[in-house]
Each structure stands twice: as structure tokens, then as C-alpha cells.
Amino acid sequence: MKKVPLTISSYTLGMEIDFEERVKIAKAAGFDGIGLRAETYMLAIKQGYSDERMLEILEENDMKVTEVEYITLWADPNKTKETPETLLQQFKEQTVYHMARLFGVGHINCGLMEKYPAEVHIQAFKELCGRAKELVIGLEFMPYSGVPDLASAWNIVKESGCENGMLILDTWHWARAETLAEDLKGVPAEKVVSVQICDVLERRYPETILREESMHDRLCPGTGWGDTVGFLKAIKEHGIKPRVVGTEVISDPILSLGYEKSAQMNYDTSIDVIKQAWPELLED
Secondary structure (H helix, E strand, O other), rough: OOOEEEEEEEHHHOOOOHHHHHHHHHHHHHHEEEEHHHOOOOOOOHHOOOHHHHHHHHHHHHOOEEEEEEEOOOOOOOOOOOOOOHHHHHHHHHHHHHHHHHOOOOOOOOOOOOOOOOHHHHHHHHHHHHHOOOOOOEEEEOOOOOOOHHHHHHHHHHHHOOOOOEEEHHHHHHOOOOOHHHHHOOOOOEEEEEEEEEEOOOOOOOOHHHHHHHEEEOOOOOOOOOOHHHHHHHHOOOOOOOOEEEEEEHHHEEEEEOHHHHOOOHHHHHHHHHHOOOHHHHHO
């Protein structure tokens, strides 16, 4: 494994690929690890893979799961009520905890689509961190969500007062929220747990469908207008030391080229921007 594992995030290879194929394609492309969402883990179970077999496949290919996600709805005032939606979310949250412990991943990615008063966000995040116990909860801001920017995300993490509450920084959200390097001032470097890289289109989608761009039309790192190199340089200069760098390129056009070509394109472009911005990440 490299100093900081370069990971192909779950969405980058889509939601339907076979688990063993995901591992082998990621390995062949050059990645150190794979990301899994609760949905892709459950798909592997449905495909007949046991936890033990998944661990064997990872070991056989000298690969690791280095990113697990994604907890949502954690601030819903009705989250403790036994409705079909809340029961499903509670099951998903427990599944993500199980995945993190099974694969030895120390942090979990989370986000929040719903917008509530700040004090509700803070208290709910504090409760989420408590349920996670020894696991770090990495909060990701998304411009179309209830946590739309770095300032609001950091306020939640800071005011929760939880040692295991941290932040995740993603190129796409950083660019579309029009984040600047100086916005990191006041955010302790040690409170950023991981980084995800990609790039963005020259022209953003309309605000009403901005999430569609995020979920279907990202670009490979360094190939668009989001300044992935500048993003990484800003993080480096702030003194942040991410546990993982994930390549999260959610792109229907790129994925349509096939799993192997998509993975290789994403790896090659990721390595290129890292070499330009932060080559130390690649040191053994």
C-alpha cells in the first residue's frame, strides 16, 4: 500500500458490477483500494458472497476496502419511529458500521439532504457520532443539500464537540460550492479525514437539477474546470493529512466506455494530478 491509499470510490464503477470483478478491475488499473456503499455491499451478499469470501478475494488480489459509505437521514426528527423508511435507514446505518469493522476502515462517509435548523443538525450529528463509537464520521458538504458548504459543515462538526466527528472534502462539491482555499482558515487540519477527487464541467447544471450533474456527469480529475490540482494544493498547504484519497467520478458517459477503460482513465488522471499537486501522497 502507498503512504495514502488511492481508492476507486464505489460510484465510480457503478452500482451493478460483480464484487470480485470490481476488486480485480481496480487492482489491474493500479488502485490500492476500493470503496463500497451499503447498497453495493448488499448486492455482493445477494450475489452469493459471504463476508469471509469477500475478505478472501481482497487478500488474493492484495487489495483492501478503504472507504465505506453512506449514512443519510441522520437528522430526521422521525428517525427513531418505526416506519418503513426509518427502519430501512436504521438497518443501512448498522450495515455501514458492520462494513467498516469487517474491512478495517476507520471512517465512514455521511451527508444530509434535508435542511433543519443548525441546532438540530448539531445535536443529530453528535448522536450519530455517539452511535458510531470508535469509528470516525466524515461529514461531506454538498451545495444542493442541507449542508451546502464548508462553513456549515465545519460548524456542525465543531459545535458537536465530538472527537470522532470530521470532514470530507470532495472536488466536485468544493468547486460547485465555489469554495476558496482561504475558506479552510479556522478548520483544523486534523479534522479532515479524507479527500475525494474528480473534476467538473465548464458550465454547471441549473440549480434545480444540480444534483443530477453530481450523480451523472462528473469528469476525470484534471480534465475539466474544477482545478483539481489547485484543490489538492490548497489541502496540502493547509497541512491536511487524509487517510484516503478517493477517485469519485460519477459519470454515465465515462462508465459507458466499460469498467476496465473507465477504471484505467480514472487511475491515470488521478495519478497525473497527484504528481502535479502532492507527489508525497504516492511515496511508499
